[in-house]
Amino acid sequence: MLQSQLFTKTKRQAPTDEISKNARLLIQAGFINKEMAGVYDLLPLGLRVVNRIRKIVSEEMEKLGSEEISMSSLQNKEIWKKTGRWEDKAVDVWFKSKFKNDTEVGFGWSHEEPIIEMIKSYAESYKDFPRYVHQFQNKMRNEVRAKSGIIRCREFLMKDMYAFCASEEDNLAFYKKSTDAYLKIFEHIGLGDITYVTSASGGVFTDKFSHEFQALCDSGEDIIYVNKNKKIAVNEEIYNEENIKKMGMEMKDFEKRKAAEVGNIFNFGTGKCEQMGFYFIDKDGTKKPAHLSSYGIGITRLMGVLTEVFADDKGIIWPKEVAPFQIHLLCLQQDNQEVSSKAKELYIDLQEAGYEVLYDDRSESAGFKLRDADLLGVPLRIVISGKTLEKESYEIKVRCLKDQKIMPLPKKDSIDFKATIQSYLNQSI
Amino acid sequence: MLQSQLFTKTKRQAPTDEISKNARLLIQAGFINKEMAGVYDLLPLGLRVVNRIRKIVSEEMEKLGSEEISMSSLQNKEIWKKTGRWEDKAVDVWFKSKFKNDTEVGFGWSHEEPIIEMIKSYAESYKDFPRYVHQFQNKMRNEVRAKSGIIRCREFLMKDMYAFCASEEDNLAFYKKSTDAYLKIFEHIGLGDITYVTSASGGVFTDKFSHEFQALCDSGEDIIYVNKNKKIAVNEEIYNEENIKKMGMEMKDFEKRKAAEVGNIFNFGTGKCEQMGFYFIDKDGTKKPAHLSSYGIGITRLMGVLTEVFADDKGIIWPKEVAPFQIHLLCLQQDNQEVSSKAKELYIDLQEAGYEVLYDDRSESAGFKLRDADLLGVPLRIVISGKTLEKESYEIKVRCLKDQKIMPLPKKDSIDFKATIQSYLNQSI
Numbered sequence A, B: 001m002l003q004s005q006l007f008t009k010t011k012r013q014a015p016t017d018e019i020s021k022n023a024r025l026l027i028q029a030g031f032i033n034k035e036m037a038g039v040y041d042l043l044p045l046g047l048r049v050v051n052r053i054r055k056i057v058s059e060e061m062e063k064l065g066s067e068e069i070s071m072s073s074l075q076n077k078e079i080w081k082k083t084g085r086w087e088d089k090a091v092d093v094w095f096k097s098k099f100k101n102d103t104e105v106g107f108g109w110s111h112e113e114p115i116i117e118m119i120k121s122y123a124e125s126y127k128d129f130p131r132y133v134h135q136f137q138n139k140m141r142n143e144v145r146a147k148s149g150i151i152r153c154r155e156f157l158m159k160d161m162y163a164f165c166a167s168e169e170d171n172l173a174f175y176k177k178s179t180d181a182y183l184k185i186f187e188h189i190g191l192g193d194i195t196y197v198t199s200a201s202g203g204v205f206t207d208k209f210s211h212e213f214q215a216l217c218d219s220g221e222d223i224i225y226v227n228k229n230k231k232i233a234v235n236e237e238i239y240n241e242e243n244i245k246k247m248g249m250e251m252k253d254f255e256k257r258k259a260a261e262v263g264n265i266f267n268f269g270t271g272k273c274e275q276m277g278f279y280f281i282d283k284d285g286t287k288k289p290a291h292l293s294s295y296g297i298g299i300t301r302l303m304g305v306l307t308e309v310f311a312d313d314k315g316i317i318w319p320k321e322v323a324p325f326q327i328h329l330l331c332l333q334q335d336n337q338e339v340s341s342k343a344k345e346l347y348i349d350l351q352e353a354g355y356e357v358l359y360d361d362r363s364e365s366a367g368f369k370l371r372d373a374d375l376l377g378v379p380l381r382i383v384i385s386g387k388t389l390e391k392e393s394y395e396i397k398v399r400c401l402k403d404q405k406i407m408p409l410p411k412k413d414s415i416d417f418k419a420t421i422q423s424y425l426n427q428s429i
Helices: A021-028 A044-063 A077-081 A112-119 A168-188 A241-246 A271-275 A299-310 A337-352 A366-376 A386-390 A415-426 B021-028 B044-063 B077-081 B112-120 B168-188 B241-246 B271-275 B299-310 B337-352 B366-376 B386-390 B415-426
Strands: A032-036 A039-042 A074-076 A095-098 A104-107 A131-140 A155-165 A195-201 A209-216 A222-227 A232-235 A255-269 A279-281 A287-289 A291-298 A327-331 A357-360 A380-384 A393-398 A404-408 B032-036 B039-042 B074-076 B095-098 B104-107 B131-140 B155-165 B195-201 B209-216 B222-227 B232-235 B255-269 B279-281 B287-289 B291-298 B327-331 B357-360 B380-384 B393-398 B404-408
Touching: A021 A032, A021 A299, A032 B074, A039 A044, A044 A131, A044 A155, A044 A168, A044 A299, A074 A077, A074 A112, A074 B032, A077 A104, A077 A112, A095 B095, A112 A131, A112 A155, A112 A271, A112 A291, A155 A168, A155 A299, A168 A195, A168 A209, A168 A255, A168 A291, A195 A222, A195 A232, A195 A255, A209 A222, A209 A232, A209 A299, A255 A271, A255 A299, A271 A291, A291 A299, A327 A337, A327 A366, A337 A357, A337 A380, A337 A386, A357 A366, A380 A386, A380 A415, A386 A393, A393 A415, B021 B032, B021 B299, B039 B044, B044 B131, B044 B155, B044 B168, B044 B299, B074 B077, B074 B112, B077 B104, B077 B112, B112 B131, B112 B155, B112 B271, B112 B291, B155 B168, B155 B299, B168 B195, B168 B209, B168 B255, B168 B291, B195 B222, B195 B232, B195 B255, B209 B222, B209 B232, B209 B299, B255 B271, B255 B299, B271 B291, B291 B299, B327 B337, B327 B366, B337 B357, B337 B380, B337 B386, B357 B366, B380 B386, B380 B415, B386 B393, B393 B415
Parallel strands: A327 A357, A327 A380, B327 B357, B327 B380
Antiparallel strands: A032 A039, A074 A104, A095 A104, A131 A155, A155 A291, A195 A209, A209 A255, A222 A232, A222 A255, A255 A291, A279 A287, A380 A393, A393 A404, B032 B039, B074 B104, B095 B104, B131 B155, B155 B291, B195 B209, B209 B255, B222 B232, B222 B255, B255 B291, B279 B287, B380 B393, B393 B404
């Protein structure tokens, strides 16, 4: 893409009304736009990152055999009353409004209740199980405070999956399988090394329990206790002498760390389906309640966590698998026709080699362009200027590494060229 | 896809609480689920249709040079106050709620105001124009009545594009170009023959005007006057002696027809940008207001209109370009292993030939499966049974045509096979 055609521009300074690093950088670089506290728009670059994260998550959901759906945001009060979760006393993040006939209506902050209501009309026999469904849907949550940028929003894109099983055994097996799929996702987007599965409440031996996926992050809202060698972590709420002993470890084996929740999974057992009257006829002819587990990942939140975790003092650093572009090509003398025509050739070559390239073809100073590139955080930077052309070369630099290197310009149909680019890209996170 | 793995099932009867043909059929066939009046979920089959429509629209937006973004649903009251459109007296479809600190917040029913507010922070000079942005976003509208199924919803997926130009000339040129792109979209999804551009208000010689794209549809909510030979139509509001005379025609040249609006485009001139304080510095150094035009297509509404227009008394008929699958393969004796293994072979062959196939592998009766196939409306139906296998053949039928035909089963690597399938598919809408 030609950078001159991108409507967003980087801002000279980070916004003064934001505290969090992610919002400051993402707004300054033009990935998101602030509507109100905790409410952001996705601009072209931000939407590209979100779509890449979404694709990675989507692929894992498909492998699990889940079917994609899209539930309404508008929520029927009667359905939520069945589980007592309509009342503000039970759930304090509801946005509510009214239809013209004065009927109250809510805006979905989660979707267990309507999903159960919908699936139960299609699953009456044990033959209809298991059923897995997921969606990418904008949740609305009326948060009291919203100071963590896109890590805690009043409106955010979430992937939520719901699994309905006929037996506890099937439910637990899928819970395990999904945990592995989640770990694969975090690995894929670059958070593998620092993401821990933590038991959030209950224990594996009770009917209802849940786990969180926590990424180590100095600006995270949560505290976890970590043993890096064993890759084990424990949530603050259950970190005590007794529980640690049960794990065959000691409290001194753990280090206190701040972390950001990047995913959570719940096993509701049969409780929620019983409340909602979701029963099926089992093999033996008896009526049984369905088992439900649910699986959430905040897609836009992940963009925020990635920013927090990897950014340096010059700007954002995107892992290559989620970056808006893989290569940022900078032409430092756009108004010199010899230089700009060489840059354009390279732009075409790189795209033909299969890369997504942002080409800075603007008439701006070298310093401006270099600062912009650091701020935007594209994994690989390639620079062409009068100086590099004197040596028939270009300059290549991995955003997250210090050194840059001069490489010869590619000859026609050069095989080495793609190998060189790829070897540099591989050095990125 | 294996039909046994689809969690939805067709219902024996259409829902009794729906009047509109589209909601009755789409619910009965399992494309959508009703949450409340005017509020529907997209189930796997429905989401597939919507995604295909979305892709067609998306391609045309890209060709126009528009950049994709995603604005929040939550709306800042202060921004809408600038144009007077926050008040319920001015806009009667707002859903509104409150933050915890009692500040009022709205839910987006359209996005001109926040888009102007956002773009103006990036466009200060004539060099920053033109800018085109679009999004696929769920709009919320507090409609008094919702009786037309997914044609008039309280929440629906819309593609809205906004064009900002530095001059009237550029704005009008883009308006014309977008009109052509819209006509291409309706042609592509199968509505080309019956879709008319109608002048909705104003005229081409005033600053502000708008046009609608109206598809002839007996259950449509609008009335238009049509001259089929000249492919001209006029909206009811401006259909009078004087206007018709201006067109060099007579009132007897027009036929009164019902129609459904499938798209609309507005030219706001500079009015809205002036209200919002969006000025730029032009070439001559003077400050000028930007020109705005906006372009809407209701994506989920289109699914409803397609259902209304093409369905017959047996069920839905999808045009091939938007169908959830291109081929519906029915195995009529699933429990006969010889038959089902031949069906599975054909299922693989068809997929290898590049088609998306729904394979009915369920243990249901022939009559049940055939009725289901008619209801679901996949363009091409292929049947395998003991009877067809006796003749080493399969039966092929185009959903919108009457006759079915017996064809020989494909030999390994048969070129004729793909040609046959394609020639039948081409006969579909």
